[in-house]
Amino acid sequence: KSRTVLLATEKAFAADAVSKIEAVTSAAGYKLVRLENYKSKDDLLKAVADADAMIIRSDKVDQAVLDKAAKLKIVVRAGAGYDNIDLKATEGKGVVSMNTPGQNANAVAELVFGMMITSARNNYDGTSGFELVNRSIAFYGFGAVARAVHKLAQRFGMKSFAYDPYIPAEKIAEMGATPVATVAGLFEHQYVSLHVPLTDETKASINKALLMKMPKGGTLINTARCEVVHEADMVEVFKARQDFCYLCDVAPDDKAAKEAMTAAVGDKFGKRLIFTAKKMGAQTLEANDNCGVAAANQIVAFFEKGETRFALKA
Ligand code: 3PG
Structure with a gap:
């Protein structure tokens, strides 16, 4: 049976990755419809009407989208975090x-090191910085991305620590990181890197009390979701501590929050505070290929073989 797969990406994949996705869908006899770099939700609402399947990135799939998606059977988030999918709504409609x-873990890990080096070398302004060797990095969450960062950290001669409520301490130790018993325990280390999903439990959980515990030169790295950080607290911490740094690939959407943080840091932008222009941890050719092709393959396997290995639950 012929199927239509909608590639709906507000932030487009590399062209080469899209060709590879299309090779997978056309080999299965499916049609790929592209809605890339779209500017309004209306475009998505129109395009979804004919789709049997969807490949998305951070694009929001909510009740409004589902209401227009008469034929939709499956949506695959080409990436890790799925807080942009309303799982109750998809389940309610019988959409997998x-x-x-x-698939994009290495891309994010490399960006973490890019930001750490930029900060440690004072954004290359000619003044004396410091090296990462022998420094400590603590991971909140120890899934695929954190593990990829940890592997690079080992090669940099750094010491790794980790806390993950869903992974036993022995497993963390087996992977060469020192297990930490509590979230607060992570903040005794110079670098803390966030790798948790956005949930009710993690929302605004990185607060002033935790950040003020960090040692001299304490640096928070956020390649997870901006909402995990308590933004008003972050502004206060910047004001209270001249040594504190925030390296962030997930800047607040809210312009005022971003401006408040930038103002609190003063003229040290690029040393103490790094924001990427747009979330770009997963924005590499390789990650686009890996995530996009995996998503296309998962859609074909779902329709042809009933494969649901990566299905998510609300
Ligand atoms: C993820 O959860 O995989 C990352 O946040 C990547 O998001 P993006 O596809 O919007 O770049």
Whole structure:
């Protein structure tokens, strides 16, 4: 049976990755419809009407989208975090949701090091910085992305620590990181890197009390979701501590919050505070290929073989 797969990406994949996705869908006899770099939700609402399947990135799939998606059977988030899919709504409509865990982990890990080095070298302004060797990095969450960062950290001669409520301490130790018993325990280390999903439990959980515990030169790295950080607290911490740094690939959408943080840091932008222009941890050719092709393969396997290995639950 012929199927239509909608590639709906507000932030487009590399062209080469899209060709590879299309090779997978056309080999299965499916049609790929592209809605890339779209500017309004209306475009998505129109395009979804004919779709049997959808490949998305951070694009929101909510009740409004589902109401227009008469034929939709499956949506695959080409990436890790799926807080942009309303899983109660998809389940309510009998639409299967999946992600592609691990496929963009290395891209994010490399960006973490890019931001750490930029900060440690004072944004290359000619003044004396410091090296990462022998420094400590603590991971909140120890899934695929954190593990990829940890592997690079080992090669940099750094010491790794980790807390993950869903992974036993022995497993963390087996992977070469020192297990930490509590979230607060992570903040005794110079670098804390966030790798938790956005949930009710993690929302605004990184607050002033935790950040003020960090040692001299304490640096928070956020390649997870901006909402995990308590933004008003972050502004206060910047004011209270001249040594504190925030390296962030997930800047607040809210312009005022972003401006408040920038103002609190003063003229040290690029040393103490790094924001990427747009979330770009997963924005590499390789990650686009890996996530996009995995998503296309998962859609074909779902329709042809009933495969649901990566199905998500509300
Ligand atoms: C993820 O959860 O996989 C990342 O946040 C990537 O998101 P993006 O596909 O919008 O770049």
